[in-house]
Amino acid sequence: MNNSLSPSRTLDIVHKGLKRRVNAERRFRLCGLFAIIFSLVCLSTLFVSIFVNGYTAFFQTHIQLTVFLDPDKIDTPNIMDADFSGMVKQSLRTKFPDVKSRKDKRKLYALVSSGAAYQLMDIVKEYPQKIGSEIQVWVPADDDVDMLMKGHIKRNVKESDRRLNDAQISWIETFEEQGKIRKQFNFTFFTSGDSREPELSGVRGAVSGSFLTLIITLVLSFPIGVATAVYLEEFAPKNRWTDLIEVNINNLAAVPSIVFGLLGLAVFLNFFGLPRSSPMVGGFVLTLMTLPTIIIAGRASLKSVPPSIREAALGIGASKTQMVCHHVLPLAMPGMLTGTIIGMAQALGETAPLLMIGMVAFIVDIPGSITDPSTVLPVQIFLWADSPERAFLEKTSAAIMVLLFFLITMNAAAVILRRKFEKKW
Amino acid sequence: MQAEIINAMSPDAELFQAYSNRTQSMENRSMQVPRGDRRTVGQATVENPKVRCENVDIFYDLGEKKAINNITLDIGQNEVIAMIGPSGCGKSTFLRSMNRMNDTIEGCRMDGKIFLEGKNIYDKDVDVVPLRAQVGMVFQKPNPFPKSIYDNVAYGPKIHGLVRTKNQTDEIVEHSLIRAGLWEEVKDRLDKPGTGLSGGQQQRLCIARTIAVGPEVILMDEPCSALDPIATAIIEDLMDELRKEYSIVIVTHSMQQASRVSQRTAFFHLGDLIEIGPTEQIFLNPIHQLTQDYITGRFG
Numbered sequence: 199m200n201n202s203l204s205p206s207r208t209l210d211i212v213h214k215g216l217k218r219r220v221n222a223e224r225r226f227r228l229c230g231l232f233a234i235i236f237s238l239v240c241l242s243t244l245f246v247s248i249f250v251n252g253y254t255a256f257f258q259t260h261i262q263l264t265v266f267l268d269p270d271k272i273d274t275p276n277i278m279d280a281d282f283s284g285m286v287k288q289s290l291r292t293k294f295p296d297v298k299s300r301k302d303k304r305k306l307y308a309l310v311s312s313g314a315a316y317q318l319m320d321i322v323k324e325y326p327q328k329i330g331s332e333i334q335v336w337v338p339a340d341d342d343v344d345m346l347m348k349g350h351i352k353r354n355v356k357e358s359d360r361r362l363n364d365a366q367i368s369w370i371e372t373f374e375e376q377g378k379i380r381k382q383f384n385f386t387f388f389t390s391g392d393s394r395e396p397e398l399s400g401v402r403g404a405v406s407g408s409f410l411t412l413i414i415t416l417v418l419s420f421p422i423g424v425a426t427a428v429y430l431e432e433f434a435p436k437n438r439w440t441d442l443i444e445v446n447i448n449n450l451a452a453v454p455s456i457v458f459g460l461l462g463l464a465v466f467l468n469f470f471g472l473p474r475s476s477p478m479v480g481g482f483v484l485t486l487m488t489l490p491t492i493i494i495a496g497r498a499s500l501k502s503v504p505p506s507i508r509e510a511a512l513g514i515g516a517s518k519t520q521m522v523c524h525h526v527l528p529l530a531m532p533g534m535l536t537g538t539i540i541g542m543a544q545a546l547g548e549t550a551p552l553l554m555i556g557m558v559a560f561i562v563d564i565p566g567s568i569t570d571p572s573t574v575l576p577v578q579i580f581l582w583a584d585s586p587e588r589a590f591l592e593k594t595s596a597a598i599m600v601l602l603f604f605l606i607t608m609n610a611a612a613v614i615l616r617r618k619f620e621k622k623w
Numbered sequence: 624m625q626a627e628i629i630n631a632m633s634p635d636a637e638l639f640q641a642y643s644n645r646t647q648s649m650e651n652r653s654m655q656v657p658r659g660d661r662r663t664v665g666q667a668t669v670e671n672p673k674v675r676c677e678n679v680d681i682f683y684d685l686g687e688k689k690a691i692n693n694i695t696l697d698i699g700q701n702e703v704i705a706m707i708g709p710s711g712c713g714k715s716t717f718l719r720s721m722n723r724m725n726d727t728i729e730g731c732r733m734d735g736k737i738f739l740e741g742k743n744i745y746d747k748d749v750d751v752v753p754l755r756a757q758v759g760m761v762f763q764k765p766n767p768f769p770k771s772i773y774d775n776v777a778y779g780p781k782i783h784g785l786v787r788t789k790n791q792t793d794e795i796v797e798h799s800l801i802r803a804g805l806w807e808e809v810k811d812r813l814d815k816p817g818t819g820l821s822g823g824q825q826q827r828l829c830i831a832r833t834i835a836v837g838p839e840v841i842l843m844d845e846p847c848s849a850l851d852p853i854a855t856a857i858i859e860d861l862m863d864e865l866r867k868e869y870s871i872v873i874v875t876h877s878m879q880q881a882s883r884v885s886q887r888t889a890f891f892h893l894g895d896l897i898e899i900g901p902t903e904q905i906f907l908n909p910i911h912q913l914t915q916d917y918i919t920g921r922f923g
Contacts, residue, residue, distance in 0.1 A: 436729060506766035510829070512727060513762065514779040514836050515755035524778070525768060 248602070252595025258384035258397060259339040259347040261310060261373055265289045267322060269330040277322055282315035286337070294369060305366055311338040313386075313398040338386065339379065341396040341589035343370060347381060350588055387596065391564045392578065396589030399582075401597050403564045407477055407557070407572030408546060408604075414481020414568060415545050419488045420538050424527075426489075427496030427534070432522050451490035458487045459554030467555060475556040475571035483551045488541040495537020499530040532616040539612035543605050549576040575601045656911040661892075663695070664911045665900035672697035672738075673840055673870040674721060674758075679735035681716050681725065686732055690716045692894040693735075698840065703862055703871040705881035705902065708891035709917065714874045717891070718842050721872065722758035723751050739840070756783055759838035763845040765825035767817035767832070772809050775817040775828055776800060779836035795835055803831035804861050823854025830861065834869070841865065843873040847880060859884050878918055882906050890914045 265285050272280040290306050291297070297306050314337035322329060342361045345351045351360050353367055362370075373379040391403030426447075434440045462483035466472045472479050503526050511521040552558070557573050558581065565572035573581070575597060582594040656664050668675070674697065681691035691713045698704055698721075706714040716725065723744060725731045736743045744754050756779070767775050776796045777786070786792045796813070800806040805827040809820070817828050826846055833841060843862075847855040862871055862884050875881050881888050881902065888905040890898045890913070898905060898914040909915040 504766075506762065506764055507768065508727070509724065509760075509762060510766040510768060510832075512724065513722070513755060513760035514782075514832060515752050516778075516782055517752050520782055524782075529769065 245602075248595050248598050252592055252597075252599050254348050255387060255592040255596035256384050257348075257381040258386065259344040259379060259381050260336040261339045261343070262334060262336050262378040262380075263289045263310070263314070264293070264332055264334055265318060266292075266332045267318075267329050272322065272329050277319065277326075280319070280322070282318040282322075283312065285318060286310055286314045294372075302365060305363060306369060308340055309343055309366060309369060311340050311395060311397045313338050313395065336380075336382070338397045341587060343379075344397055345588050346370065347379070348592075387593070391562045392560060392573065392581070393562060396585075396587050396593060399590075399593060401575065401578060401600050403561060404573050404575045404578035404597070405600065406565050407480075407561075408574040410477035410565060410568050410572065411480040411484060411552075411574055412542060412546060414478055415484040415488055416538070416542060418481065418485040419492055419541065422485075423489050423492030423538070423541075424496055424534060426493050427500060428522060428527070430493075431497050431500040432518070432526065447490050447493050450486075451494060454550075455487055455548055456550040456554065458483050459551030461486065462551060463554045473569045473571070475559050475561065475573075476569045477565060477572055477574075478568040479555050480552050480557050480574065481568070483555060484545040484548060487548065487551060488545050491541035491544065492534070492538050495540070496530070496534045499533025499537070500526060502533065503529045528619075532619040535615045535619065536612050539608050539615070543608050546574075546604060546608070547576050547601065549574075549580055552577055553580075575604070658912045658916070660911070661692075661895045661897070663896045664898040664914075665905075667696050667896070667899050669697045669699040671700060673700050673740065674698040674872075675738040676717075676721070677736045677738070679717065679720060679733065679737065681713070681720055681734075682732045683728070683730060685730040690894055691720070694896045696889060696896060696899060698870050698872055699887070700870060701866055701868070702887060703866050703873060703885045705885035705888045706872065706874045706891060707876070707878060707881050707888060707917070708897075710876075711893075712891040713894045714891050715844050718844055718872060718874050719760075721840070721842055722755050722760055724755075724760065726751060756836050757838055758840045758842060759833035759836060761826070761829050761833055761841065761843045761846045763848055765822055765829055765849065767820070767825050767828050769816060769818050771814045772800075772817045772820070772828060773813040776831050776835045779832060783836060785837070799831040799835035800828075802834055802865070803827045804857060805831055821854075823850045823857065826850060826854065826858060827861070830858070830865075834865070838869065840870045840872065843871065845874050845876060848876065855880070878906070890917060892917070 263286065266288065268285060268288075271285065287303075287307050290310065291303070294306060297303055317335065317337050321333065321335065339347070342351065343366075346353070346362055346367070347370075351362060353360075357364055370379065386398060387400045389402050390398060390400035393399035430440060430443065462479060466479045466482055467474055472482075507525050507529065508521055511525045512518075516524065552574055556571075558577050559571060559573065560581070561571050561573050563570070579594055579597045579601065582590045582597060676694060676696045676698075679691055679694045680689065682689050694717060696717075706718065708714050719725045720733055721737060721744075725733060733745065735745075737745060739754070739757065742749070744758075768778065770778070773796055776799050777792050780786045780792065780795050786795055797806060797810075800809065805824060808824060809815075809828075817825065820828060826849075830841075830846075847858055850858065859880065862873065865871060873881075873884065885902045887900065888902045889896055890905065890909075890911070892913050898909060898911045900910075905914065906918060909918060915921075
């Protein structure tokens with residue numbers, strides 16, 4: 199075989215293999231395209247199904263009642279003691295006077311949410327001059343009525359197969375004919391905490407809990423993570439000890455989060471006796487979980503700062519600390535922030551470790567401080583998904599939407615911050 | 624084009640011309656010192672040196688690899704000394720030992736003594752921060768900070784506390800940029816990023832940044848290797864100007880550059896200082912066979 203390659207021979211050989219190369223290239227690109235399309239389809243399926251299931255939760259059926267605020271029943275200084283639910287019942291009885299039997303009456307009362315009484319109380323507290331008069335008020339309907347209005351309970355099935363009997367449906371139809379039942383925007387969902395009644399429950403408590411927990415996590419994990427990354431990358435001698443630390447940090451990143459929960463339970467709750475179910479302890483546990491992410495991202499971004507910048511700073515007599523603080527850290531900051539926000543997003547969606555420290559408890563109150571018992575969004579989703587009521591199904595999807603909204607906001611913030619701080623050299 | 628510029632701008636153009644003419648005739652002359660002899664030839668010491676390096680050994684990889692072998696060399700006051708030699712011969716390593724930049728390299732060890740005005744810079748009590756303010760450095764690749772031109776120059780004086788007021792800073796920035804021959808080009812855009820300048824301007828910015836601290840010695844590690852002939856000529860002129868106030872050590876791969884800018888030239892080979900002497904003598908009458916081989920282009 200002739201081994202000497204003349205230019206024309208080289209060209210011949212190249213041309214022969216060219217078609218194969220072009221085809222390989224096309225196949226490779228198609229694979230990538232297919233992968234992207236596949237993941238986009240999966241993602242949009244997820245989003246669409248959540249939205250379709252959940253958007254109805256943003257609307258809530260309300261019923262208009264005419265309530266007589268009986269001055270005999272309201273003791274002016276102690277408004278709280280008045281029998282508002284009695285007034286609601288009275289109003290329903292007046293509306294449907296032919297309902298006589300005890301059983302039927304109870305069915306009638308069940309159309310209106312128990313929250314109606316609290317709504318009346320609020321009105322009376324705000325406008326005490328209305329005592330003694332008749333008022334028109336939109337009160338939330340019971341979740342079963344809500345489900346019926348949204349079509350989740352079918353009217354045409356056998357009476358025994360649905361949660362509302364024929365009499366209840368006929369009353370609802372009366373309300374419908376008079377235009378006294380309607381769906382309106384569900385403010386309750388955003389302003390109240392958890393509740394046993396789906397129509398009274400909201401995500402406010404969980405959002406506050408998540409917010410407080412994340413604040414604690416951020417305040418602890420960002421400085422500790424950055425300091426660790428800077429020390430390991432810039433100052434620590436490279437020896438067996440630092441190798442060991444590095445391996446262990448990488449290990450920590452892979453430890454199942456429930457283990458961190460157990461650690462939190464054992465150390466923070468049992469040993470230090472910190473308050474159970476509190477955002478403070480939740481934040482501590484999530485800090486443990488987020489730290490490895492931040493450290494690894496921080497070290498990677500420190501490594502990516504070109505050595506010429508370090509030499510330049512050292513060359514004009516900057517001390518090592520000055521070099522790090524004035525030049526290396528600002529250049530590494532975008533990467534560190536991205537890592538931190540990704541870690542935060544992970545922490546926001548974390549459920550398992552928080553179950554272990556009691557943040558899974560049923561908590562109605564909205565937490566006001568980091569030591570109050572509270573829950574967080576993903577745990578709230580878990581709790582609602584576990585509830586038997588049909589109405590909690592859509593609440594679950596709605597809560598997932600709220601969680602996704604926060605996640606997308608955080609990730610968008612990461613992109614914006616990175617653009618803002620990124621510098622060219 | 625290149626030759627024209629060199630002729631027009633270099634003060635040592637004649638020397639270079641003479642050197643080029645002589646190369647041919649030197650080809651087959653037998654030298655006084657043969658290739659195998661690795662002792663330093665020439666006068667390594669000067670009277671009243673700025674920097675005196677005594678028996679310097681430098682090791683990499685925790686002593687496994689010896690990069691510099693027992694080098695003794697003086698840097699005089701107000702002189703430009705050029706270091707030439709094939710790649711990997713230890714020129715840069717030796718240069719970087721003079722402001723202890725090698726300290727930053729993991730596993731690098733140094734034996735011997737380097738005196739800056741009589742004080743051993745490797746003594747335990749010497750802090751590298753003031754040392755590096757005294758011995759400035761310009762690197763091969765222009766490396767301005769990703770900050771404004773003004774901040775690039777003002778950074779050194781600021782961290783060393785040389786300036787207190789805005790006026791003082793302005794003054795020192797302007798002075799340094801003028802000395803580096805960059806002022807006219809950038810005076811209207813001092814707040815623009817230094818990384819937006821051209822390669823030659825960036826390198827002059829780095830020089831301005833170095834002289835803003837007021838060093839006594841400037842180390843230059845192949846400062847023109849990334850620059851075109853015009854920018855190179857400007858920087859070479861600048862070195863000649865700076866020599867009046869500073870001692871300059873320059874590592875270069877261009878023998879023309881060495882012959883144009885330096886008063887003394889040191890030839891390194893595989894970690895040894897082979898020959899040191901006045902530039903003219905090194906290029907016209909090298910004593911060592913290796914030096915002759917190198918400058919006539921037989922290797923390297």
